Amino acid sequence: MLFGTNLDRAQRFNRRVVLETIRVNGPLSRADVARLTGLSAQTVTNIIDQFKPAGLLIEKPRRTGGRGQPPIDLVINPSAAFSVGISFDHQRLVVVLLDLGGEIRAEVQLPVSQATPGVILPLVEAAVNELTGRTQVSRDLIWGAGIVMPVLVSQGHPTALGPSSVPDWKDYPVEEKLRERLNLPVFLDNDATAAAIGELLFGAGRQYSDFIYIYLGVGVGGGIIISGRPYRGAFGMSGEIGHMISVPGGRPCPCGNHGCLERYVSLSAADAAFRAVPESFGAIDLDQLFKGFENNDPHLLQWLDDAAEHLRNAIVSVENLFDPQAVILGGPVPETVLDALIERIEPSLISVSHRHDGASSRLLKAESGLDSRVLGAASLAIFDSMTPDFSVLRKEAVEVG
Amino acid sequence: MLFGTNLDRAQRFNRRVVLETIRVNGPLSRADVARLTGLSAQTVTNIIDQFKPAGLLIEKPRRTGGRGQPPIDLVINPSAAFSVGISFDHQRLVVVLLDLGGEIRAEVQLPVSQATPGVILPLVEAAVNELTGRTQVSRDLIWGAGIVMPVLVSQGHPTALGPSSVPDWKDYPVEEKLRERLNLPVFLDNDATAAAIGELLFGAGRQYSDFIYIYLGVGVGGGIIISGRPYRGAFGMSGEIGHMISVPGGRPCPCGNHGCLERYVSLSAADAAFRAVPESFGAIDLDQLFKGFENNDPHLLQWLDDAAEHLRNAIVSVENLFDPQAVILGGPVPETVLDALIERIEPSLISVSHRHDGASSRLLKAESGLDSRVLGAASLAIFDSMTPDFSVLRKEAVEVG
């Protein structure tokens, strides 16, 4: 539905524009910011004055060299705000404290026996207390907490397309329950979208506004970044790259179709190849599998060639649909696997994106590595507070009929 | 790049919000508009007063029935503005005059011998003069002219992925040349995106903000509508659904890949099947082909089954990527063909979109029929003037370095 805006909203928006411009392009003088954003120098000065009390910006010594009065460069103060990232699966819980600069300040890792809400949530609460205590970070500098899990998320609730590794969370009101415990704004997202946002803020996507993040995990997820914002689809379930049809009439998938990409390209597909079984749906022994990759297991090498072929086709399709600036490959898999895939795929990528810029590569490896999940989770709160999103301008409309 | 906004821009935005809200949901009273948009009643009154001189809105007689002062309903005046739509291929030029209500007020159709700029542009100029003369529509009520052609469009210039049916237009500065002749704002787009915009404004997409328009023509194009706006990709070449890979290692495609969707689903694929030849790249005898469909040619029936299968897989992939509200199938093909495809595809569509709303169908037929191209072209100017787009808020930033 459409919505109007007003002066108040416009300023909130401009504040974010100024902050984000400095975060991404800094160090920048007030005059630089005015030039980049189109705002008047006076307005930029006004807005920057507003950030002073919170200490969000740091003034560097005057730049020298050019003519005229030397500008005062500004950068984001990484210690001015923090956020919590939470990620878990059936084996492990990870909670981190991230600063505004994208650095993980502290981390707690715990093995879990059962990944149920009753077990996880108290552990999270304790972990957050430990992190703030250990780092002496004041609670009111924490902008929020993000939690991700390997399921789809729709309207703030986990949902599932097939069998899930964390079935107890289905339709559980995670955001609400966690907010009560932590007394912080809470953001829930699926791992792929969160990882994409993390990459957008702090990683390979920093210089891009339009890219597709392919998240290689037990399945294959996707985070779609359009105009610098995640696109979640009309119902919050976009980006299911793993369920694109790769082979007509191919291997059956729990989603109900045949030949889905993640039956060929994913850790579970790799596991099946590794153990020479037709399919792998249960819990995967990741340590064994990663060791197999290290040892150049012939089954896995064969799988790599096959998977690269399927992934290439999917990327071609995705590029032809989105015409993005880049496709970023990441997820909780060894970097060598990502490298091997990219090496096999890149030379034969032909799509509408082909001709834009023959020089620079369009298929990139994510920068966040194995931490992508939890880093993405922590990015959610920062993204929510900082992004000059369209929605910042929204005046709430009264619900009618 | 980020940009700031100001009071002036905010009002332009609000003006569009008010107008578009009335256009889509009208008749609406001022109070209704205030409720829907979140703007105050006073602001709505102010803005509506601004539209009065241009006659953009019509006040209907006071509504009766409820308590309180009866509201004055407002609707868009369809005769307050017009736009020109231009479409051509190697055989025919069509120019229409569309009103704000989406009605085609007048139309000129001309056979063309050669579809070169030198031939087409003078014909267009004459046609526009004839249309305005015939309808007595004042030139300054025409908001602009939209032109579409069956090629990709990037940065205002036609480009091509493979061989084109209108090769002379490659890299020709269409917008500029046409603007000089018509003395109107000119918008160039590819046929699929334009058709999607037409459908968004006046057709099946009117009630949706997020949908994918699949444009079945000589090839297969796509128009992606996200949050009520076309998504053109980072370089303006998104939506090439026809070059999604449908069959790994399948039929060779001029784009350089194998197994592209449009080698199986498109009029040229149908033509190949109809004439029992392996491929059809040249000019197609559409009359013959359409007659074949009418006569239930067995080759074409066979093709329909096969094409439906491929198109189904593509739609599954598209839905899993975008999670849209709907997928709309249209293009310059007989309605019976669209019906036949939908009938074959719909029962077996399984994707993330599957569960949202089991009742209503997600695969729809476009409303604009054979005119979709030129109607889409004409919609471009209206869309540009009316949509409360993010970009309305943009203050132009000075280009730096």
Add this chain to the structure above:
DNA sequence: GATTTTAATCCATCAATTGGATTTAATCAG
């Protein structure tokens, strides 16, 4: 040492939204 250039800020102005009060025109209750 005067001039030029650029950055940053001060100050008065401008313009769109807003909240509160007022007017208008209908229905409802007795």
Add this chain to the structure above:
DNA sequence: CTGATTAAATCCAATTGATGGATTAAAATC
């Protein structure tokens, strides 16, 4: 039939954030 109630639309003064022009500051250039 009359007064009370309800809701729409408008009037008016206040608010607020951006803006343009003038001013000050600090460097390089001539």
